[in-house]
Amino acid sequence: MHDYPYEHRVLPFILDDKASVHGDRPFLIGDQEISHAQLRTSVARFAGGLRALGVQPGDRVLVMMPNAAETIVTAFGISWAAAICVPVNTSYRGEMLRYVIDDADAAFLVVSEEYLGVVADVREQLTSLPALIVAGREPARSGQPAGLAGATVIEWHGVAGGPAAPSPELGPADIQAIMYTSGTTGPSKGVLVSYHHAYQYANPTGTHLVDAGDVVYVTLPLFHIGGQWAGIYAALLADGQALLKRKFSVTEFWSDIDKHGVTQTILLGIMSEFIWKQPPAEDDRRHSLRSVAVTPPPKDAAAFAERFNLRICQGWGLTEAGCVTAPPPFDEPAADPTTCGRLRADLFEMILADDDDEPVPAGVAGQALIRPVQPNALMSGYWRKPEATVAAWRNLWLHTGDVLVQDADGYYRFVDRQKDCIRRRGENISSLEVERAVLEHPDVLECAAIPVPGDDAEEEVKVILTLRDQVTLTPAGLSDFLEPRMPAFMLPRYIEIAAELPKTPTQKIRKDVLRAAGVGPHSWRRPEPERERRHGERRDG
DSSP: OOOOOGGGOOHHHHHHHHHHHHTTSEEEESSSOEEHHHHHHHHHHHHHHHHHTTOOTTOEEEEEOOSSHHHHHHHHHHHHTTOEEEEOOTTOOHHHHHHHHHHHTOSEEEEEGGGHHHHHHTGGGSSOOOEEEEESOOGGGOSOOTTOTTOOEEEHHHHHTSOOOOOOOOOTTSEEEEEEOOOSSSSOOEEEEEHHHHHHHHOHHHHOSSOTTOEEEEOSOTTSHHHIIIIIIHHHHTTOEEEEOSSOOHHHHHHHHHHHTOOEEEEEHHHHHHHHTSOOOTTTTOSSOOEEEEESOOTTHHHHHHHHTOEEOOOEEETTTEEEEEOOOTTSOOOOTTSOOEEOTTTEEEEEEOTTSOBOOTTSOEEEEEEESSTTOSOOOBTTOHHHHHHHTGGGSEEEEEEEEEOTTSOEEEEEEGGGOEEETTEEEOHHHHHHHHHTSTTEEEEEEEEEEOTTSSEEEEEEEEEOTTOOOOHHHHHHHHGGGSOGGGSOSEEEEOSOOOBOTTOOBOHHHHHHHOSOTTOEEOOOOHHHHHHHHHHHO
């Protein structure tokens, strides 16, 4: 494992280099085993098929496929053709799908057969339907898909089976992909990601999330930067191997790790909760898994690390910038797992700032503002949204919208999204801290804390939650549980139990929807206790 010089931080060059070094050594393992040499050949042949169809450098190609080896060949093949890969969230339906297809303005959509129905559903709303390269169909089912009469349909295996394209001439500043954000505050924005931007997000010599030779367990979707770059690309750069799963399964998690000798993985917070809730077992500490990255970290990260005998490695980043902070290297002691590392100062400058972009004192939370030290380390802008690009780059800083705080040792802690912070009784409240306290109750499955208008022109805290099966927790019971566990000013004024929480297709809770709903008829209101009235009088007087 080594860091490539700047001019070689281009995916096709790295694929070629790894194939030369490792040859027939398996890179993808499990049900779909592929060696480095086979991967390079398959990628080059798919690129050749795209070129034969008329795809030119800089053209955009949409990809709507599940986690599978063919998806990696497709995405990497688009890069080998010097085109721009535009991953599409496989959960998209209706208007969200229509928007991305139209906004990308691509000539081709590579789509798995299982998603043809949702493409057909939006056909009449599209400005134009791209030509479809359909993967996963048996020869007997070739022909026109239902609901897509008249569409141009090409079989994936036909594209992938032609002569190989030569290595492309690309540089670190060229655009590798357009990654659409989750769209929790409005229409998704397409982030223009250069080859260097993608490289620095994946590069294990800088992120310290993957170690040399790791066997990386990839369950995050490949349309997400965590699956494709922090997973597959990072394993490639680390001279490791990747075990690709279609989706996360808590019942298969430990058996997969034991069977394939997995040493590293990335988990979402809810995944770590599912693992933690499994009954303790004698072999909880006897396995090959050495390190995990968890976002957000488990409620009791230290206990999670101790129970499963592993290292929790936390960084912080965003689609627009990649991995900005990183934990210590593996040959150094692990950091406090509740922190998200130190600044990658070789790539970025960063300040924590107030609403006027003035730096805040050490130990005070502020919005993270960043700018690159190396060229093309951040996004190249938002696709077709110059106004949004300018707004994000106010005062020569990229405004991340994330609130962090730095400790005396230089480590950062994530506080909240700026739009999710709550201001009450003169105090700034982190919705994340409220949610962590609520999740300590064993009956709570998921929750979200949001601000709602109060009676005195300030904000109140509202919590919306879902419950585990066969429990009878009431809002009043949860309030009693929380009262001794948090300051009075943080206690939720309103609690609402819901059947489910609205989410984006990437499973992020749609707090914008919850904020718009506000306080409704099913929202329980906590009576104001005497201790809080006294607190309010002290703050106001």
